[in-house]
Amino acid sequence: MHYAIVDPATGTTVQEYPTATGAEVFAALAAADEAHRGWSRSSTVAERSAILREVARLHRERRDELAQIMEREMGKPAAQGTGEIDFSALIFEYYADNAEKFLTDEPIDLLAGTGTAVVRRSSLGVLLGIAPWNFPSYQVARFAAPNFAAGNTLLLKHAPQCPGTAEAIEKIFADAGAPQGSFVNIYATNEQVADLIADPRLQGVSLTGSERAGSAVGEQAGRHLKKVVLELGGSDPFIVLDAVDLDATVEAAAAGRLSNVGQVCNAPKRFIVLDQVHDAFVAKFQSVLKERAPQLAPMASRAAADHLAQQVRQAVESGAEQFLAGEWNGARVPAVILTGLDPEDQVAKEEFFGPVALVFRAKDEAHALEIANNTDYGLGSYVYGADADQVARVADGIEAGMVYANCVQADGVELPFGGIKRSGFGRELGKYGIDEFVNKKLIRTR
Known part of the structure; x- marks a missing residue:
């Protein structure tokens, strides 16, 4: 060593x-x-x-x-x-x-x-x-x-x-x-x-x-x-339930995914969006990441960047469509959105420790929870929606050590931090x- x-x-x-x-x-x-x-x-x-x-x-x-x-x-x-x-x-x-x-x-x-x-x-x-x-x-x-x-x-x-x-x-x-x-x-x-x-x-x-x-x-x-x-590690879900204040939701998604160049164990990584919101969310998400990508610092090492690039290539080979905001250059990496990936694919269950967002389309609330919990990880999670009862219901259904409802980067010294499963x-x-x-x-x- x-x-x-x-x-x-x-x-x-x-x-x-x-x-x-x-x-x-x-x-x-x-x-x-x-x-x-x-x-x-x-x-x-x-x-x-x-x-x-x-x-x-x-x-x-x-x-x-x-x-x-x-x-x-x-x-x-x-x-x-x-x-x-x-x-x-x-x-x-x-x-x-x-x-x-x-x-x-x-x-x-x-x-x-x-x-x-x-x-x-x-x-x-x-x-x-x-x-x-x-x-x-x-x-x-x-x-x-x-x-x-x-x-x-x-x-x-x-x-x-x-x-x-x-x-x-x-x-x-x-x-x-x-x-x-x-x-x-x-x-x-x-x-x-x-x-x-x-x-x-x-x-x-x-x-x-x-x-x-x-x-x-x-x-x-x-x-x-x-x-x-x-x-x-974590492969934290970020569930989007509706289009109410979608701009703020996308801003939160981008902030959570790009923080520390995506090298955060409890950052949102899998964005699970209800069908009626999916396309509008992806379009706005692409726009925001394209704007923010030039501000990204290098990843912690060239080896970390190379590993992330390999994961993205594997996802594309498995059928994902990729949106790149920026270019791969040594330890500097683009912001990436991957859509269309089968939630059952093994690469969809991995932790992407960098500025890569996996976006999944969910038919309804139950399907969103099914995708969210279809992982060996259980660290953090995020729920965004206007209906307080629905948000609380979904938060209860997520299998994770932490749930953040309508907020990201809300850690505090007084709040317990930790996970379940792997x-x-x-x-x-x-x-x-x-x-x-x-x-x-x-x-x-x-």
């Missing part, structure tokens, strides 16, 4: 980082274990929250520097990167402000007998966070903030193309006063990750990434009886995010 910053716009290697040795990886684990046995168990939630509040402040203070690092690593324009940094800061602040409330003792009403019963939350120990490249700062914040607040100590294994972001975030924690071993960045290989999971000192793993990576880590964690949270399990953010890696200890007193 090679850790390096490779500018996706040019393919030029900007900076290389040495992969950790086995000794370095296990020294990091030992330091994290020692920090948990000492500092974590003696510190208070308020003390840990104070550190997180400083982590948030430093993210804002260094936002331009962090955004520039991300732009070099995975092509995200700096203006978008600063927004990601600000959202990351909000996550750290949210848990700094709410951790004490989330971790307070929870009394249980006894059905029989005298005395009391409470559930007391406490840390598990050392956790490993495996982060992806598409949101280099935000994905780390989702893992780090709640688990640090709970008293766990953290090892970060970032994507090989994001070593600079990993290094910068580790420095922020150190400068914020986090004790040695409480947050440690490691440039580990996949084999070293497997060794870490096997070590009894590691108590859990949180991974955001591909289905293949999640399957491998989940298998290793299960073999060693370790708790795991997996946030994997999109993974467990939740991040909100009060649910801090509950994944804690011991919910029953204390029954008579």
Whole structure:
């Protein structure tokens, strides 16, 4: 595994980082274990929250520097990167402000007998966070903030193309006063990750990434009886029920599909449009994508762009008609609309991790739900319509961890994030995010 910053716009290697040795990886684990046995168990939630509040402040203070690092690593324009940094800061602040409330003792009403019963939350120990490249700062914040607040100590294994972001975030924690071993960045290989999971000192793993990576880590964690949270891919449906305010619906569809050059796990990818709206939706969608395509940044790598192009070719070979807004040029890709693809075709069920929209025609509401749920994924989903009762009914019928009704890009630090089926399990953010890696200890007193 090679850790390096490779500018996706040019393919030029900007900076290389040495992969950790086995000794370095296990020294990091030992330091994290020692920090948990000492500092974590003696510190208070308020003390840990104070550190997180400083982590948030430093993210804002260094936002331009962090955004520039991300732009070099995975092509995200700096203006978008600063927004990601600000959202990351909000996550750290949210848990700094709410951790004490989330971790307070929870009394249980006894059905029989005298005395009391409470559930007391406490840390598990050392956790490993495996982060992806598409949101280099935000994905780390989702893992780090709640688990640090709970008293766990953290090892970060970032994507090989994001070593600079990993290094910068580790420095922020150190400068914020986090004790040695409480947050440690490691440039580990996949084999070293497997060794870490096997070590009894590691108590859990949180991974955001591909289905293949999640399957491998989940298998290793299960073999060693370790708790795991997996946030994997998605092929999220976007159901259009009527033509009321169709311009706004198309704008939302384009915004959701083009955000981060389409490299968003819970972005809308399959647009399922009722028959009477389909043709008008497609025409407007084409017009908007043609207008927005020139503004697209490069994808995170040439390899990612090549994989996306291969998927589009496969879809066309399977009978899809394609609309291209732009051209294929290295890591720069066009915005693409694919229509006429059979929902039963295997390529129609894949995740297109780039600015490609698959549009399907549905006969009615029931058919739209059938197409929406005809996937192995179940992360996010979207429903647009003017009839509130119908929207609520369709939202209930979608098989996914999240439904957004008449809104896109409506994520919030207080809202739980996660999926079902092959999109993974467990939740991040909100009060649910801090509950994944804690011991919910029953204390029954008579």
